Amino acid sequence: MKRKEQQLFENYLKGRLSENRKKLVEEFYEMESRRTTGWDTLRMGNKEDVKRRIKPRPVSGNSRRRIPIVNIAASLLLALAVSFIVFVSLPKNPPVEMVEKTTAYGQTSTIHLEDGSTIWLNAGSTVSYPKHFPSGSRQVNLVGEAFFEIRPDVSRPFVVSTPTMTTTVLGTSFNITAYHRDPTTITVSTGKVLVQRLPAAPLSPSKREMILYPNEQVVLKGYDSPMSRASVNAERYSSWRTGEYFLDQMTMGTLAGTLERRFGVRFIFHDEQLKDCQLSGRVKKQSLSALMELLATTLAIEYKIDGKKVHLYGRSC
Structure with a gap:
């Protein structure tokens, strides 16, 4: 039984392929001949010989020399056939890593x-x-x-x-x-x-x-x-890279969200109105406890740090 690759090119040379498949084979040959810097003669055969046979030509039905030519061409193009099959089956745009x-x-x-x-x-x-x-x-x-x-x-x-x-x-x-x-x-x-x-x-x-x-x-x-x-x-607005924060009438609710991300804690407001208290000024890089002491003094509120939770107590500002 003939190999599929050999049969493919026998059918091509005999004119049995559809126009679309013939065009694919021809386009692939043109692309491969331009892309390959070193044509492997042992594997692909003489490049000019392949080029002559890859273009469709009328074939006489009475010629007994046609079969040997077909077999030689199929052997020469065997490696190219394998590449062609891989080429048409691979995605054209590989995913970006x-x-x-x-x-x-x-x-x-x-x-x-x-x-x-x-x-x-x-x-x-x-x-x-x-x-x-x-x-x-x-x-x-x-x-x-x-x-x-x-x-x-x-x-x-x-x-x-x-x-x-x-x-x-x-x-x-x-x-x-x-x-x-x-x-x-x-x-x-x-x-x-x-x-x-x-x-x-x-x-x-x-x-x-x-x-x-x-x-x-x-x-x-x-x-x-x-x-x-x-x-x-x-x-x-980029001072967070050095651990500093500029407060320009920032609400305590907004600041709490910023500090939650900065210190990996969660703020609990025991009076929701505390979230609306506004703050202005510059907060330098310091520990959470030192920062809470500053905020408690500024807003006249009380706080308690319990592990990863910060409790805030007091009346609205």
């Missing part, structure tokens, strides 16, 4: 990407990115908070996708906060970025995207909310 990094509460990490860019990942955050960026693009996905310092590459824009927005840059530094159930905030330190909200369809371009420059910030509170732009001191 992804890397995912997650920080637990109480932890931060620094990630160096292959293109020379750096990501500082805040506590309780996850970022995923290709192990090797493909040509033409650099895209990562973020849930949580991170500071990005992007190496310039005009041929490959850098795109950060969050659940509600995308941020596109060529080379700059910026901070993104995109925790679940919290507003999405993008703050630019250097360069400029293009921010686009999702979904984009129901909105005009002026309402779904904008360009931010240094010390500018955009806030999106929800899918149905408009984007709001503000001028800020960008350094304050």
